[in-house]
Amino acid sequence: MKKAEQSKVMWNKYKPFIWAAAAVVIYIVIMLLDGFDMLSRHQKSLLIPILVNVILAVSLNLTTGFLGELTLGHAGFMSVGAYAGCLLSLSLDIPEPFRIIICLVFGGLVAAVFGLIIGVPVLRLKGDYLAIVTLAFGEIIRSVIVNLEFTGGAAGLKGIPRSTTFTIAFLCAAITIVVIRNLVYSRQGLAIRSIRDNRIAAESIGMPVSKYKVLAFVIAAFFAGVAGVLYGQNLGHLSPSDFDYNKSIEILVIVVLGGMGSLTGSVISAIVITVLPEVLRGADDYRMLLYAVVLIVMMILNASPKAQEMKANLAARFRRRKPDGVPGGKEE
Amino acid sequence: MALLETKNLGISFGGLRAVDDFNICVENEQLYGLIGPNGAGKTTVFNLLTGVYKPTRGSFFLDGVKLNGKTPSQINQAGIARTFQNIRLFKKLSVLDNVMAGFHNDMQYSLAAGILRLPSYYKQEKVYKEKAMELLKVFDLQNEAEYLAQNLPYGKQRKLEIARALATGPKLLLLDEPAAGMNPHETEELMKTIRFVRDTFHIAILLIEHDMNLVTGICEEVTVLNFGQELAKGKTDVVLNDPKVITAYLGE
Ligand SMILES: Nc1ncnc2c1ncn2[C@@H]1O[C@H](COP(=O)(O)OP(=O)(O)O)[C@@H](O)[C@H]1O
Ligand SMILES: [Mg+2]
Numbered sequence: 001m002k003k004a005e006q007s008k009v010m011w012n013k014y015k016p017f018i019w020a021a022a023a024v025v026i027y028i029v030i031m032l033l034d035g036f037d038m039l040s041r042h043q044k045s046l047l048i049p050i051l052v053n054v055i056l057a058v059s060l061n062l063t064t065g066f067l068g069e070l071t072l073g074h075a076g077f078m079s080v081g082a083y084a085g086c087l088l089s090l091s092l093d094i095p096e097p098f099r100i101i102i103c104l105v106f107g108g109l110v111a112a113v114f115g116l117i118i119g120v121p122v123l124r125l126k127g128d129y130l131a132i133v134t135l136a137f138g139e140i141i142r143s144v145i146v147n148l149e150f151t152g153g154a155a156g157l158k159g160i161p162r163s164t165t166f167t168i169a170f171l172c173a174a175i176t177i178v179v180i181r182n183l184v185y186s187r188q189g190l191a192i193r194s195i196r197d198n199r200i201a202a203e204s205i206g207m208p209v210s211k212y213k214v215l216a217f218v219i220a221a222f223f224a225g226v227a228g229v230l231y232g233q234n235l236g237h238l239s240p241s242d243f244d245y246n247k248s249i250e251i252l253v254i255v256v257l258g259g260m261g262s263l264t265g266s267v268i269s270a271i272v273i274t275v276l277p278e279v280l281r282g283a284d285d286y287r288m289l290l291y292a293v294v295l296i297v298m299m300i301l302n303a304s305p306k307a308q309e310m311k312a313n314l315a316a317r318f319r320r321r322k323p324d325g326v327p328g329g330k331e332e
Numbered sequence: 333m334a335l336l337e338t339k340n341l342g343i344s345f346g347g348l349r350a351v352d353d354f355n356i357c358v359e360n361e362q363l364y365g366l367i368g369p370n371g372a373g374k375t376t377v378f379n380l381l382t383g384v385y386k387p388t389r390g391s392f393f394l395d396g397v398k399l400n401g402k403t404p405s406q407i408n409q410a411g412i413a414r415t416f417q418n419i420r421l422f423k424k425l426s427v428l429d430n431v432m433a434g435f436h437n438d439m440q441y442s443l444a445a446g447i448l449r450l451p452s453y454y455k456q457e458k459v460y461k462e463k464a465m466e467l468l469k470v471f472d473l474q475n476e477a478e479y480l481a482q483n484l485p486y487g488k489q490r491k492l493e494i495a496r497a498l499a500t501g502p503k504l505l506l507l508d509e510p511a512a513g514m515n516p517h518e519t520e521e522l523m524k525t526i527r528f529v530r531d532t533f534h535i536a537i538l539l540i541e542h543d544m545n546l547v548t549g550i551c552e553e554v555t556v557l558n559f560g561q562e563l564a565k566g567k568t569d570v571v572l573n574d575p576k577v578i579t580a581y582l583g584e
Contacts, residue, residue, distance in 0.1 A: 179447050186446025186453065187432075187439045190425075194433045197422035204382060204420075205500050206408035206437045215443075261424075 027170055034166075046278060048234045051169040052227045053270040055176045057254040058263055059223035064252065065260035066184050067216040068196030069123070070131045074224050074251045076138030079243035080114050081107035081225020083151055086160045086232040100163040104172065104229045111225025112218050114141075119217035123210065138248050145240045156239035157232070164234040172230060176223050181263055183219065192216050193261075246288065253291040256298045333396055335360045335536050336412075336504055341380055341390035341400075342560075350376045351560045354390070356538075358504065363530060364538045365551030365568065369580060372557040374540045375417055378506050382414050383407040394504065409437060413502035415493040417509050417540075423482035427473055430481050430492055431464040434499025467495045470532075471525065487518045491525070498533060505529070507539040511546050523549050548572065556580065 030047065033039050060074045085107025092099050122133050145151045152158065183189045191212045194202040203209050232238045254273045258265030277287055336358040343351050351373040358364045366374050379385040381392060383404040391400045399407050413434075422430050439460055441452040468474045471491040476484060481492060490510055497505055510526070511519045523546055530537055541547050547554060548568055555565040558580045564571045571577060 182447045182449055183443075186443075187436055187441065187457075188443055188446055190429060190433055191436055193425060193429075194422045194436075197424050198420045200384065200404075201416070201420035201422065201496075202433070203404035204384075204408060204414055204416075205434050205496060206405050207433070208405055 023174055027167075030166065042278070046275060047166050048164055048169045048230065050271050050274045051166075051173045052231050052234070053251070053254060053274045054173045054267050055223055055227040055230070056251045057258065057266040057270045058173075058176050058180055059220040059227070060251050061255050061258075061261065061263065061266045062180055062184070062192075062216050062220045064255055065262070065266075066189065066196060067192050067213060068260075069213070069217075070127065071134040071217075071220075072131050072245065072248050072252065073118075073134035073136075073138035073141075074220070075243040075245070075247035076134075076141040077111045077115060077221040077224035078228040078231070078247070079138075079141055079145060079238075079240070080228070081111035081221075082228030082232040082238055082243070083145060083157065084110035084225070085229030086157060086238055087150070089161050089163065089233060090159070096161075096163050097165075097168060099161070100168060100229075100233060103163075103233070104168075104226050107229035108222040108225040111228065112222040115218040115221025116214065119214045119221075123213040123217060135245060135248070138243070138245055142240050142243055145243075151240075152238070154240060156237055158237045160232050160236050160238065162233060162236040164230045169230050169234070172226055176226070177263060177267065180219070180223070184263075188212065188215065249288075249291060253294050257294055334358060335362075336381075336392065336394055336538070338381075338392040339390050341377075341387050341392055343376060343380060343385055343388050349560050351380065351557075352389075354380075354557075354562065356555055356565070358536050358538055360503075360536055361530060361534055362536045363526070363550050363552050364536065365547045365554035366538060366540045366557065367542070367547060367554055368557035368563070373560040374557055375508055376560075377557070378414055378508055378540065381407075381506060382412060408500055408502070411501075411503035412506065413497035413500045413504075414506035415490070415497055415508055415510065417512070419486075419489050419493055421481040421489055421493060421496075423480065425481060426477065427468065427479050427481055427484065427492055428461070428464055428477040430496050431467055431499050432460060434496040435460045435464065436500075438499075438501065464499065467499055470498075470528070471495050487514050490514070491522075494525075494529070498529065503535055505535055505537045507537060507541075509540050509542065511541060511543045519543055519546055522546070526550055544572070 030039075034044065056074060056078060060071070063069050063071050085103040088106050089099060089103045092102065094102075118134075118137055122130060122137075125133055146154045184192070191202065191207045192215075194205075194207060195209050195212060199209055228243075231242075250273070254269045255266055257273065258267070258269030277290075334357040336356065338354055338356050341351065341354040342349065354377060356364075366377065368374055376385065380387050380400075383399075383402055383406070387400050391398055393399065394411055397410060399410055399412070402410065422433060425433070439456050441450070441456050444450070445452045465474060465477065468477055471488075471494065473484075473488060473492060473495065476488065481489065484492060490513070494505075494507065494510065507526070511522055514522060526537060526539070527550060529535070539551070551568050553566060554568050554571050556563040556571060556574075556577050563580055564574050564577050
């Protein structure tokens with residue numbers, strides 16, 4: 001027991017460094033593979049979409065996993081950021097990478113402002129209502145974009161500089177993960193997680209609940225906006241239909257599959273969900289069906305106590321020690 | 333001046349006057365009992381005093397500061413903390429984090445300091461972790477610090493809720509049936525702990541309790557509620573021998 005505890009403390013202490021090292025290694029390996037022309041065009045084309053989905057999933061996890069509010073409009077924030085950042089890139093004539101950096105920040109900020117405008121009234125709603133209103137928000141944004149002149153309407157926005165590089169996307173994903181992780185494990189993040197577990201108790205110990213709900217919403221929107229800019233400047237064009245509710249559902253599926261409140265899970269799941277349909281050629285038609293099945297299975301797994309117990313036992317075996325869950329529960 | 337003072341506090345739900353003309357004076361460092369049959373309105377009084385419900389009549393003051401109309405969060409910051417009859421812990425958080433959450437407003441580091449992991453983050457997290465461990469020790473929970481709160485046995489969950497409330501540094505602590513579900517031995521321990529808490533933290537405690545041994549054992553004064561109205565109040569032994577009170581309980 002003592003030893004296990006010690007190793008846990010050690011692990012927690014070095015975990016950030018291990019992750020940082022892993023990220024650097026992954027980056028170098030991919031750069032080397034690319035340098036020696038060992039990646040097919042198809043493989044290369046997946047790298048940035050994976051990173052975009054990582055950013056989307058990790059940021060949605062902040063509201064859905066850590067704050068515990070089911071929002072279905074993440075693609076809406078992504079589109080606002082994408083259009084804002086890409087429109088700016090069209091009229092900015094400065095050298096890269098300064099231009100894309102400015103566009104990324106701008107796209108993120110505009111999305112964050114939308115997060116604030118929508119977050120303040122909407123976060124008074126709960127559960128299903130919040131889900132429905134955020135879903136509607138995403139669709140409204142999309143139809144507004146379709147009907148506007150300067151966004152290119154339904155035909156989309158073309159001729160966007162294709163400035164997203166693997167390095168920039170990788171850095172953005174790394175920053176997103178670090179910022180959200182540090183936030184979640186700070187006093188502000190503890191408040192966010194407390195609100196998820198019991199709002200009334202959180203208020204009773206003096207936490208400004210609305211403030212933190214809006215904060216989580218705004219930060220998630222910011223990173224969704226950043227992901228949108230990366231997306232647009234990777235493809236070179238934007239079309240409103242890229243950001244319909246299917247995209248919001250896809251991000252939600254990634255988060256649910258990776259585990260609510262698990263950042264590592266979100267990252268791994270983003271990779272799997274982005275790569276899988278490409279590997280299973282032809283499965284694209286069944287993509288939404290696949291998502292539906294994944295959602296249902298995960299919900300059942302997470303809701304059933306039997307499944308929970310199995311998961312705890314598996315985790316225990318994996319770690320070769322009793323999970324936090326089991327001892328107290330069994331004693332009773 | 334009394335620490336807590338209420339003036340004709342009351343609330344109605346539809347036509348039902350759940351609490352009516354409630355007047356109470358709790359002094360600094362006093363142990364005060366609020367008793368009465370089920371449905372008498374005791375929990376409703378706590379909900380009024382913590383801003384969960386807005387009173388439809390009357391007002392209340394802590395240290396002379398009017399608190400009715402304030403939000404639960406503001407009332408906590410003004411110095412009232414509570415526990416809940418049906419325990420409300422942060423179930424998926426560790427025992428330690430539950431107490432750390434209580435220090436939320438004491439810890440001052442900014443959002444940027446948290447995200448960028450500036451020195452103020454490390455300094456304050458360390459200081460408050462130690463404080464939280466000290467609080468856990470008071471309730472003999474220090475060995476379960478890393479457990480998830482939901483995995484604690486019932487009696488310990490009640491204690492953890494008190495520890496979390498204390499972390500907010502209240503002047504007045506409201507305990508809603510703290511001994512519910514505890515065996516006589518645990519109740520005995522709890523009585524000692526409540527006294528210890530009052531003496532070390534120098535706070536007043538207002539508690540709702542059905543266990544008369546606990547009430548007579550630690551409460552200096554009590555108020556008896558019945559159908560939302562005050563039936564009797566005063567020194568504990570006097571009130572509990574009042575025929576009115578005995579009938580109210582027997583008539584139940
Ligand atoms: N939110 C509410 N809406 C309607 N009635 C309520 C509400 N809260 C409490 N009551 C009623 O007020 C009365 C007192 O309840 P409560 O304060 O919980 O009693 P107790 O003394 O057992 O703690 C009960 O009749 C209860 O049904
Ligand atoms: Mg009650």
